[in-house]
Amino acid sequence: xxxxxxxxxxxxxxxxxxxxxxxxxxxxxxxxxxxxxxxxxxxxxxxxxxxxxxxxxxxxxxxxxxxxxxxxxxxxxxxxxxxxxxxxxxxxxxxxxxxxxxxxxxxxxxxxxxxxxxxxxxxxxxxxxxxxxxxxxxxxxxxxxxxxxxxxxxxxxxxxxxxxxxxxxxxxxxxxxxxxxxxxxxxxxxxxxxxxxxxxx
Numbered sequence: 634x635x636x637x638x639x640x641x642x643x644x645x646x647x648x649x650x651x652x653x654x655x656x657x658x659x660x661x662x663x664x665x666x667x668x669x670x671x672x673x674x675x676x677x678x679x680x681x682x683x684x685x686x687x688x689x690x691x692x693x694x695x696x697x698x699x700x701x702x703x704x705x706x707x708x709x710x711x712x713x714x715x716x717x718x719x720x721x722x723x724x725x726x727x728x729x730x731x732x733x734x735x736x737x738x739x740x741x742x743x744x745x746x747x748x749x750x751x752x753x754x755x756x757x758x759x760x761x762x763x764x765x766x767x768x769x770x771x772x773x774x775x776x777x778x779x780x781x782x783x784x785x786x787x788x789x790x791x792x793x794x795x796x797x798x799x800x801x802x803x804x805x806x807x808x809x810x811x812x813x814x815x816x817x818x819x820x821x822x823x824x825x826x827x828x829x830x831x832x833x834x
Contacts, residue, residue, distance in 0.1 A: 637661045641670065652677045676761040682732040683720035683767050685751075685817040686743050687797075688774040689832040694800045694821070695719070695741050695777055698791045701811075716803065718814045719743075720765075729766040737770060741792045742781050745770035747832065751820050756812065767817060771832050797825065 638660035647653040654675045659668050686695035697717050704713045721736035723729060730748060737743045751767040774794040782788025795803075803809050804818050821828070 634663050634665070635661060646674065674760070676763075678722065678761065678763055680723050680729075680764045680766070681720060681756075682723060682729045682736065683718055683765055683813045683817065684733040684737055684745070684748070685718050685767070685769045685814075685821060686737060686741060686745070686772045686774075686777075687769055687821060687828070688772055688794070689829040691774055691794075692797050692829070693774045693794045694797055694818070695743060695772065695774060696793055696795055696800060696814075697740055697781075698793075699782070699789060704810075715811050716809045716814065717811050718817055720813060730768075733766075733768045733770060737772070739783055740781055740788070740790050741777065742779065743770070743772045743774075743777055745772060747771040751817065754816070765813065767813070767820075769817070769821065769828070797821065 638658055640656065640658050642657035644655050645652060646655045654677050655672065656675060657670060657672050659670050662668055687693070695718070697719060698714050699717065700713055701715045704715055707713060719733075719736050719740045721732055721740070723732050727735075733748055734745050737745050748768055748770050751769055753764060753766050755761075756763045756765050777794050778792050780790065781792050782790040800809075800818060801822060804815060809815055809818070
């Protein structure tokens with residue numbers, strides 16, 4: 634199979650805080666030939682960065698909690714506040730690494746000492762173009778906590794540090810339901826000892 638597609642039409646259906654694009658395409662099929670013409674809407678927000686902040690000496694993870702519009706459908710009002718890790722959009726002229734450093738200060742009051750790349754992945758490629766770059770950042774959690782976020786962006790973020798075992802238990806108990814922190818915490822579960830050997834003083 635030769636993988637090809639033809640973009641027949643593209644239009645912007647909505648342009649606000651995020652944008653919605655409408656594409657008309659057709660593509661080659663595994664069985665040969667071409668698909669029917671299909672129309673799909675695509676949620677567009679640009680590419681983003683997330684960073685798991687970890688203190689290898691104290692074996693602690695920085696967890697943030699904030700209100701999320703996407704969780705309004707949850708049965709209880711308090712479930713619209715999600716446990717997450719630091720993340721943010723890549724603005725024009727920024728690098729992914731630069732966003733990791735910036736957002737860690739803005740959202741959690743943390744200065745990253747070392748930064749390693751975990752992976753790039755699409756968050757939900759069936760309907761959004763967002764490509765996320767995921768990192769792990771070495772931090773000192775001794776004085777981390779409190780309320781953070783940029784007021785002019787209406788951010789209201791509660792920051793806490795937790796022992797890794799406690800964070801992992803929250804994941805197992807279904808208390809962390811956002812995909813990005815789930816992926817990051819599972820990565821740390823696999824790589825934690827090697828990371829501690831590499832980063833500990």
